[in-house]
Every structure is written in structure tokens, then in C-alpha cells.
Amino acid sequence: MTPGLPIAMLAEITHRCPLSCPYCSNPVELTRASAELPAEAWVDLFRQAAALGVLQTHISGGEPASRRDLAQIVAGAREAGLYVNLITSGLGLTLARLRELDSAGVDHVQLSLQGVGPTAADRISGMAGSWDRKMQVARWIAEVGFPLTLNAVVHRQNIDTLPQMIDLALAMGARRIEVATVQFHGWADLNRGALMPSRAQAALARRIVNEAREALRGRMVIDYVPADHHAKFPKACMGGWGSTGLNVTPDGTVLPCHAAQTIPGLTFQNIRDTPLAAIWHDGPAFNAFRGTGWMPEPCQGCARKTVDFGGCRCQAMAIAGDAAATDPVCSLSPLNAAVHAAADAAAAGDSDALTWRRMPKEELRP
Numbered sequence: 001m002t003p004g005l006p007i008a009m010l011a012e013i014t015h016r017c018p019l020s021c022p023y024c025s026n027p028v029e030l031t032r033a034s035a036e037l038p039a040e041a042w043v044d045l046f047r048q049a050a051a052l053g054v055l056q057t058h059i060s061g062g063e064p065a066s067r068r069d070l071a072q073i074v075a076g077a078r079e080a081g082l083y084v085n086l087i088t089s090g091l092g093l094t095l096a097r098l099r100e101l102d103s104a105g106v107d108h109v110q111l112s113l114q115g116v117g118p119t120a121a122d123r124i125s126g127m128a129g130s131w132d133r134k135m136q137v138a139r140w141i142a143e144v145g146f147p148l149t150l151n152a153v154v155h156r157q158n159i160d161t162l163p164q165m166i167d168l169a170l171a172m173g174a175r176r177i178e179v180a181t182v183q184f185h186g187w188a189d190l191n192r193g194a195l196m197p198s199r200a201q202a203a204l205a206r207r208i209v210n211e212a213r214e215a216l217r218g219r220m221v222i223d224y225v226p227a228d229h230h231a232k233f234p235k236a237c238m239g240g241w242g243s244t245g246l247n248v249t250p251d252g253t254v255l256p257c258h259a260a261q262t263i264p265g266l267t268f269q270n271i272r273d274t275p276l277a278a279i280w281h282d283g284p285a286f287n288a289f290r291g292t293g294w295m296p297e298p299c300q301g302c303a304r305k306t307v308d309f310g311g312c313r314c315q316a317m318a319i320a321g322d323a324a325a326t327d328p329v330c331s332l333s334p335l336n337a338a339v340h341a342a343a344d345a346a347a348a349g350d351s352d353a354l355t356w357r358r359m360p361k362e363e364l365r366p
Ligand code: SF4
Pocket: 233, 234, 298, 299, 300, 302, 303, 304, 305, 306, 308, 309, 310, 311, 326, 327, 330, 331, 332, 333
């Protein structure tokens, strides 16, 4: 099939990060600083992306502020005509750097939230003092005047503080709060038994979000991403594989989604040796699950196949052991009952012990 054009590009410019969140969405095998694309290569990539049709880039990591040349990278994206969203924990940003990033072309900031208050936030982030520093950065973001979205990742150990998260977003002057349940890929999968929310928690969170949406209409938007298995049908992951978005890893590997490297047998290409347009149009990984032709039953005969595109390929790989299977979180999948049973068992786990994401200290140096 002829692919459409990508709209958004996630630019993971580094895996370095001073935090150690146990649900980090980066791969378990992290890219070392020495293998990162230089700023000039990112700038060239943004030009190629804009020429291909990309309208916005999400500059992320790791922690993008871990790169000293972040402003140069941002300026390249802006010069290419892209809308620039900076996804950050705030750690490593100063008022001077934020002003520099404003001049370079950041249009919007997404600030992550690990918990409310120093005890919870510092524990989850694995870094003493991270809460205080983040709150300072939030004040600077308001001072510079960036539009702000607060990204609260929720799980069993913090979802009960959702009302306080919403209050915090309001106090920061955020235009939006995204409440996203941990997606159990990468490091998060190592912590499934400690982070999986219960059905009762998820139902309560849904009610709190709905009530807050009513109360805050016109003041702040609230997005809520529940755990996949609490829904009847899966989400259209990436809006459909290879249809609207692409991800680029710190070393320049171009992926159809952030977890695609968990699927064995796919061949990924790198921007160092293949133009982005060729990767998008002809890349074997991008064409592996495009459209609907690859789908098995029950997806093939299902009316929703052009709505959710069979769900998430990486989740199918992780749970069914087959990336071409119907996403097992779909209620029509033969594996769905087992998924619910496994999630309920994980949610009932009585240990809150966490495995934090760690990177060797020498790799943290910019
Ligand atoms: Fe989506 Fe496939 Fe489930 Fe139908 S059977 S709802 S297409 S995942």
C-alpha cells in the first residue's frame, strides 16, 4: 500500500537522564553518549522530516537537557519550520537555559511529574532533591511564558493522589494535564508487580478525571490514558503502524514506534546511511504492519480494523509472543481472559519494591 505522510516525529536525542524512574519507556539496553547523533545530524534530519511532511517534533530523551547542544538542536527544528515540543523532567534546566530555548524556538513544554511532594517524587525518580528542583523549574517555565502540559504518569503507588496532581497542574498554570497510566514496556515491565493499578483504582481515577473535567471546563484540559487492559478495545497505537508518526533513537535509528526494537526479525535503518523519505516509504520495518493486509482473524473480519489497526504490535509481541497477533488487550482476542488474570494478579502484588532505571555514572556526563 502507499503510505500517507508522517505528521509527528519523536526525536529521542539522548538516553542520558539524571532520574531513574522505574517505568522509563526507554529500552532496557540504553544508547551510550558516545553513539549519539551530533547536533548537525539532528538539524539535517529535521530538514528532511519537514520536507517529508512532518509538522511537529517532540524533542525528548532520556532528559534532553542532558545535552549541552540542546538549543542548537531546537533551533534546527525551528528553522526547518517544525512546531517544537520539549518533553523534559526539568532537571538540568536553569532560567538562563529556558530563555535560550525560548529564543531558539521551543513552542511548548511538557513537564513530567513523578509524584506530589518530595517524599513520593524523590522516591519514584530515584533522586533526592528532584522535587524541589522541578518545582523551581516550573516557576521558571511560567516566568518565561511557555505553554505548559504537566505529564503525570500514574500507577498503583501514586494514582490515589490524582486530585493533588490536578491541583498542582492548576497551580503551575498548566493548560493541560495528561494523566497517563504506566505502559508496561521496557523498564516498566520489570516493575509490573509493584506498579500495576487495580481495577478499583482505575475506576476511581476515571471518576475523578470526569468530575474534574466538568469543574475545570475552559480552564484546563485533562487527558486520561487508562491501562490498556481496562478498556474493551485497544488503542490505535501510533495511529496505526507507519501511518502518521515515527521515532528516532539517540543513535539515529528510525523506528515506527518507541518499542519497535522489542520485535525480533524487523530490520531497522539509520539516518546516517539512508534518507528519511526512503526509510518512511520503503523501509522494511515501516512496511511490516502497515494497513490491514497483515492482520489475522479476528481483526481481519472486524469492523474496527481501520479504527484501531489491531492495537499495539509491541504489546502483541510481549504478551502473545507474536507481533502479528491481535493485541491481546482486545476483548475479542483469545488471550484476553489470560491478560486480565495476569493484570489482576500483578495488581494484587503485595510488594512495592522497585527496580529503578540506572545508567553508568560516566554516561551521565554531557
Ligand atoms: Fe481491533 Fe482487532 Fe480487536 Fe477488532 S479484533 S477491535 S480490529 S484489535
